[in-house]
Amino acid sequence: MEVAVPQQKPKRKWRKRALWSFGILIILLLSVLIAANVFLSRSLPETKGEISLPGLLEPVTVVRDSSGVPHINAASEHDLYLAQG
Incomplete structure (x- = not known):
């Protein structure tokens, strides 16, 4: 009696890893853009x-x-340095 063994599909881990990597990259890029905008x-x-x-x-x-x-216009040096700082 023969037993039929179903064929296994080749594992495609690279697709899953690529999607995770792409998702993480997008999240990091958005985080950097938001942080730069706030800063x-x-x-x-x-x-x-x-x-x-x-x-x-x-x-x-x-x-x-x-x-x-x-360009700062002031009547005295005191006022000039105060406005500059």
């Missing part, structure tokens, strides 16, 4: 509006040129 949004200086700074003796103006370089 950059918090580290940029305020460039519009007015800020009240205690300790100033005279008004100080800060103007940025087309390249984004700030």
Whole structure:
């Protein structure tokens, strides 16, 4: 009497590993993008509006040129360094 043994399909572990690797890569990429967005949004200086700074003796103006370089106009060195720092 012969017993029929079903043929086993070849294991395809590489597909499973590739899908897991791809999923982990996507999760890491999204994590890096979110972290970069949070870091950059918090580290940029305020460039519009007015800020009240205690300790100033005279008004100080800060103007940025087309390249984004700030130019500080102050009546005294004290006010200049206070506005700069």
